[in-house]
Amino acid sequence: MEETLSLKTELAELDKRHFMHPTSSIQMQQKNGPEFIFTNGEGIYLNEISGRKFIDGMSSLWNVNIGHGRQELGRVASEQMSTLAFSSAFSTYSHEPAIRLSKKLSDMAPGDLNVSFFTSGGSEANDSAIKIVRHYWKLLNKPERKKIMSRKLAYHGVSMGSTSATGIKEFHEMTTSLAPDFIYAPAPKPGMSESGNETVNLICIKETRELIEREGPETIAAFIAEPIQGAGGMIIPPKGYLQEMRKICDEYGILFIADEIITGFGRTGKLFGIENWDIVPDMMTVAKGITSGYMPLGAVLISDRIHGELIKSSKGTLFHGFTYSGHPTACAVALKNLEIIEEEGLVENSKIMGKEFAKELKQLEEEHWTVADGRNLGLLAAFELYEDPQNRKRFDSSLAVSKRVLQKCLEHGLILRSITYEGSDTIAIAPPLIITKEEVGKMFSIISNAVGAVEKELENEGFLKK
Structure with missing residues (x-):
């Protein structure tokens, strides 16, 4: 007992001195140490x-x-590390775990979301989705389509682009480095998500249309939305809301990005949250449940239509990528994790x-x-x-x-x-x-x-x- 107490005291002091915690009170940590x-x-x-x-x-x-303590994932990670722990995916270099995982995600995802761009996590995935849609519109000679429409109380991450897409003011007030060209549509609030609440649905849709018309639909690249808003209040949308948003995006030529970072891989009783409303987005971002947190990994899933345009119109190198895009060990762990989700x-x-x-x-x-x-x-x-x-x-x-x-x-x-x-x-x-x-x-x-x-x-x- 004394030995455990001594270790805890030692670690707490080291924590206060050397470990700056994410999304935590710095003052509370310095006063009390780690909770x-x-x-x-x-x-x-x-x-x-x-x-x-x-x-x-x-x-x-x-x-x-x-769940915690799944030794199967540890064994897979060990095996992959002992053969090919890491290899770059730049310059078209490749390896089997990333290829197999790309195919697996294609099999699991709705509609024609058949192509994956890998990242280290959710913030990077949403940042990448934002950059890819803007690149897409540039290729179509519509560079003015660069605004990203998210929603109030949305949470999309903490990198510059994903923080800018986040609709929670506390994350905006923390920094002075928000990116331009982000707009925020209204969203349902907690307590207004009953299936029959048509009034809320109509108000949100009406105000969103007004926002699009005010900004100019020809300037909006994409609408990004969590099927269920998580960190902003666990808000389940009212009946018909997301279907109407899909129709609006189609009407105005706006791409629909589903942020499945939280809702993906079974959390809502469907493989992906958006499937509860029978919607196929143009792009989908995933992370978290893709490895159950056992390794950092995220991805942008891209439709054949968008990928086809990238193939057709891109010239030279795609100047976007991360050192750990398609990390072999993370991809191997993800494959095993998805196998467990299916088999169990x-x-x-x-x-x-x-x-x-x-x-x-x-x-x-x-x-x-x-x-x-x-x-x-x-x-x-x-x-x-x-x-x-x-x-x-x-x-x-x-x-x-x-x-x-x-x-x-x-x-x-x-x-x-x-x-x-x-x-x-x-x-x-x-x-x-x-x-x-x-x-x-x-x-x-x-x-x-x-x-x-x-x-x-x-x-x-x-x-x-x-």
């Missing part, structure tokens, strides 16, 4: 250095789809467990006066916390209600995520796709107890059930 130091994982669980065990209710960063029926399990999620979310609303707008598609879920759910009145942000629920969950061994943009109190849930019915029940029991404990605190503070 957790994880040592190993197995299935849906993560183990911390002090011996505590947690359910990974967020698949870490929405990405560990096949994890897409179907996501769909089945999603039905259990829906039941649990409904029960949560029935049992707790603060809870409303529970929603899920497969194993991508969320619910809202309100002072007055019936009138959708939010708690004052200074109360940090969702973060208090999150802390109670952590105390009982469950990792979730709170989303608080624009004053919301959203709890997001996205466990590994291997989760069982028993584990779903255990997770929601912890959530219910945590919400109940916070509700008691709020009642003591003078808040009453409406």
